[in-house]
Amino acid sequence: MRYINLTDKHLTEDQEELLNLGLNCQVLSFPRPYQTRLEPVALMADLHKLANDGKVLLDDGIKEDLLREARVQRGNHNSRILKRRHKEAAKQLREDSSITIRRADKAASFVLIPTNEYTGKLETLLADESKFPEDFEEPRRSPQDKNQ
Structure with missing residues (x-):
């Protein structure tokens, strides 16, 4: 299996097949x-x-x-790999607001996580002042940096 399902959602066979294609499937x-x-x-x-x-x-x-x-x-x-049923499965997954699908760290696979859990973790990270002080200002990029 090339995806990790951290939700209690049961996936269809087409959704599983789509997620198992991983990030190596480009359209x-x-x-x-x-x-x-x-x-x-x-x-x-x-x-x-x-x-x-x-x-x-x-x-x-x-x-x-x-x-x-x-x-x-x-x-x-x-695509020779993605069939119409895979595209329908992707549409179903995208429309399900209860799950968030993210790319796994350092792997060509996906992680399914409950949206409320995912947003909670993001809010916790952003609220951590040791990582993001209140006066934090994102550095501006010069036009030369954008070309690199």
């Missing part, structure tokens, strides 16, 4: 229509900035090439 989502329109625009802006700085030379047809490339659909968005 490629379809890009949103606005993403396919905005990405080439942002890329063109970056390219023009590089061209203005003298770092690159742009071909006259680059804009049309980028727009054409943006319309090409890549990747297989249908």
Whole structure:
């Protein structure tokens, strides 16, 4: 078993199978229509900035090439591992507000914990002034740090 159930909830066979897939099961989502329109625009802006700085030379047809490339659909968005029943099981688990599903520490698996217990532990942690003093201020990140 690749998941740990700390709740008293009985899982269906499909839910168990889904959770046993662990974190190694990735699904490629379809890009949103606005993403396919905005990405080439942002890329063109970056390219023009590089061209203005003298770092690159742009071909006259680059804009049309980028727009054409943006319309090409890549990747297989249908998982061979996840079936419709797994997606339904995931939806059922997500809609159950009595449980919280978190990634296990240092493992490619999941932990199911009662939501009230989980939020209680979080509140206890956050209330601990030895870890989070009242005057604690989160350090601000510079733009250079975000790129790392």
